[in-house]
Amino acid sequence: MTDQNNSIQENLDVHIHIDYITTNSYTTPKLFFTIKNQGLAPVKLVKRLSIGYENTDNREVYLRITKNNSEENIAKNTVFYSREKTTNNDFEWLQPGQTFTTDFLLKDWYEFPNKPYEIQAVYDPTESLPLDESLAKNKYYSNKIFISKD
Numbered sequence: 001m002t003d004q005n006n007s008i009q010e011n012l013d014v015h016i017h018i019d020y021i022t023t024n025s026y027t028t029p030k031l032f033f034t035i036k037n038q039g040l041a042p043v044k045l046v047k048r049l050s051i052g053y054e055n056t057d058n059r060e061v062y063l064r065i066t067k068n069n070s071e072e073n074i075a076k077n078t079v080f081y082s083r084e085k086t087t088n089n090d091f092e093w094l095q096p097g098q099t100f101t102t103d104f105l106l107k108d109w110y111e112f113p114n115k116p117y118e119i120q121a122v123y124d125p126t127e128s129l130p131l132d133e134s135l136a137k138n139k140y141y142s143n144k145i146f147i148s149k150d
Contacts, residue, residue, distance in 0.1 A: 004099055057126075088131065
């Protein structure tokens with residue numbers, strides 16, 4: 001049996017997909033974010049999966065938006081936010097095969113460049129690491145979604 005306090009291997013898969021939601025004759029993209037434990041041992045994560053921005057804290061998930069095969073993140077913040085700091089109640093063990101998910105409307109959080117561009121999500125536990133040494137310590141990057149001209 002694996003000791004949950006000493007998870008030997010973090011084998012996490014982050015995946016995103018976009019669906020388009022129509023309300024009141026307006027269509028907007030909604031991003032669905034899933035993190036799955038593909039390993040044999042439990043992994044401790046911050047389960048709240050709060051959305052935010054790369055160079056801020058109080059978040060576990062942010063987007064990278066790139067153009068023309070560049071690695072430069074050109075994502076622009078559209079929300080000034082302040083969330084509650086992470087607490088021990090926000091941590092949970094992700095068992096083998098188990099997933100955590102969240103979703104959000106892209107337009108509520110990001111300003112987008114002219115098409116085409118790519119979107120990638122990142123799970124980043126950096127802000128919470130000082131609270132619990134048994135947390136997954138790495139950043140995990142999702143698949144990339146290419147948003148074309150149409």
